[in-house]
Amino acid sequence: MKPTHPTGRTLGVLFLLPLLTYASGSGILSTVFDSPNYLSEAASSTHWVTTGALLVLANSIAVVAIGVLCYPLLAKLNKRIALAYVSARIIESVLLLGGLISLLALLTLSEAYVKAGGLNVPGFEVLAQLARAASFRAYQLAMLFLGLGSLGFCHLLYRHQLVPGFIALSGLAGYALLAVGAVLELFGFAVGVWLSVPGGLFEVTLGVWLLTRGLPFPPGSGSPARPAS
Template identity: 40%
Template structure:
């Protein structure tokens, strides 16, 4: 059983947990940076995007807590010797299921918020619409993947691919070209 190996290899797990915490902070930071731009397009949707990213981060942190519990459970499992091994396996199985459930729910929050984000990008023409469409397709697929995960059907990572394509193209576009400033100026003139 994996509990025999988890605690001795805990450095890898703890490193992964800290990287996930950094990701959680970055997700909220991105939402904070995007809010002033997005609220010029639609303040209610911009707040929805911001809130969804906070929910996403909280759910990912909950999934991290489940991993920490598994490391602690592994330590106790090793220390206990042969006693109560079945109880440890049951608790470990529940912690693993809790981790994946929180992760899948986090992916739902991420996908809903990112659909709002991509819709606002599409509507405002801040970036080329084709990039926004790739994002809409990607996050709809991620939403489907999260739903499948919650009902117990693991479809693998294939539904992550369209969203990953957006998450590669979008920042490269922003670095090379930036936002369409004329679209931002046009929105400011309308208001």
């Protein structure tokens, strides 16, 4: 059995966390803010919104942790790709947090709307639409950076045989489709959800593999292959 780096299983957990954090957190927030009467009802769902926001925040922390933990491992193989990957993960996290802040602004707006007696003031609806649009664009940009920034990561996984080839190749395809889907969404084509499925399946598969098998990096012994310049 090949010796493994202890960080590998931690990374496995972090890659699986979105199943419990962002997916459930964004689902809760969507339940509140996708309601036709969200301006009048969101103010009464503060606890749900807070729960969803904390889950999304946990995901953003996990995203940065993935980049930070991967950097010293990938840097032994290719420093430029390692830097690009950790940078993409940090940018993804910041953008997701920006989108979260925009949604939380809807909660404040809802509270003001209720205090105003639910008056049909155009300004409330305009501000709400701006907040929702900002959250949507922040998310799509986050997926664009994630997709593009992870291509090199998958290339290193494949080139240095850190995981089975089919997993690494599925990651290359999945992240490329994710980036394409994000661009299309920004141009008004609602296909991003479908094009994000392969990338999501890759992260689940990679997470399970790392959790059960680890990374073939003997602790403190460098990389399993000759580093790229």
